[in-house]
Amino acid sequence: MNTPAAARPRLQLTPASEGDFEALLALRMAAMRESLTRLGHFDPQRARERLSRGYNPAHTRHILRDGELVGFVVVIPRPHDLLLDHLYIHPSAQGEGIGAWVMRQVLAEADVQAMPMSVTALKHTDATRFYQRHGFILEAEGEWDLYFRRPAHPPSDSD
Numbered sequence: 465m466n467t468p469a470a471a472r473p474r475l476q477l478t479p480a481s482e483g484d485f486e487a488l489l490a491l492r493m494a495a496m497r498e499s500l501t502r503l504g505h506f507d508p509q510r511a512r513e514r515l516s517r518g519y520n521p522a523h524t525r526h527i528l529r530d531g532e533l534v535g536f537v538v539v540i541p542r543p544h545d546l547l548l549d550h551l552y553i554h555p556s557a558q559g560e561g562i563g564a565w566v567m568r569q570v571l572a573e574a575d576v577q578a579m580p581m582s583v584t585a586l587k588h589t590d591a592t593r594f595y596q597r598h599g600f601i602l603e604a605e606g607e608w609d610l611y612f613r614r615p616a617h618p619p620s621d622s623d
Contacts, residue, residue, distance in 0.1 A: 473529045475565050480524035480536065488524070488536050489515050495535070495552040496586075518549060527566055529557055537566050539573070539581075545613070546574050548583040567598045571614065578618035584609045 480488065493511050518540070527535035534557035538550040548570065553563050574581045583600060585591035587610055596602075600612035 473560070473562075474531075475562060476528050477525040477537065477566070477569060478528060480521045480526055482521055484521065484524070484526070485516070485519055487533065488519075491533070491536060491554055492550065492552050494554055495558075498555070515550070523549070527553065527562060529560075529562060534562060535566070537570060539570050541579075545580045545582050546570075546577070548581055551583075563594065564598075567594075571598065571617075574614075575617045575619055578616045580616045581614045583612050583614075585612065586610075 489512055492515055496511065518538075520538075520540070523540050524536060524538045526533050527537060535553040536550065537548070537552075540547040540549050551563065551566060553566075571581065581600075583595055585595055587605070587608055592602075592610060595612050595614075598614065599617075600614045602610055603613050604611040
């Protein structure tokens with residue numbers, strides 16, 4: 465069943481700013497709470513430290529659904545790849561295809577640059593299937609995390 469275009473939510477990525485940190489932290493904690501609690505690792509202070517350690521608004525974008533902040537994505541350029549450092553969708557907006565839409569956007573940007581993309585995912589979460597559906601290949605495992613990489617897909621001349 466196709467949803468009429470007028471009924472579909474309007475999704476967009478917009479730049480973040482320095483003043484967005486607390487709102488993004490709250491969103492990250494809401495998105496991660498269930499998975500981390502299930503594994504016995506939910507710690508608000510650790511979540512704050514993890515996000516603040518690398519928070520750079522230049523690499524951070526809000527995910528808006530009909531103008532409402534429902535998530536954020538952080539893509540960090542590195543010399544040999546792009547790092548998908550954060551991708552969080554608020555639980556109230558999960559299951560609507562928003563994460564897949566965001567992933568298509570950031571992968572298209574990587575393809576224009578002919579850059580591979582790397583991502584780390586917490587073990588035993590739905591993120592593993594999500595990243596694999598989008599072409600990421602498991603490269604390594606750590607104690608708590610899985611390390612994925614998506615090869616570069618340079619656009620062809622016919623694109």
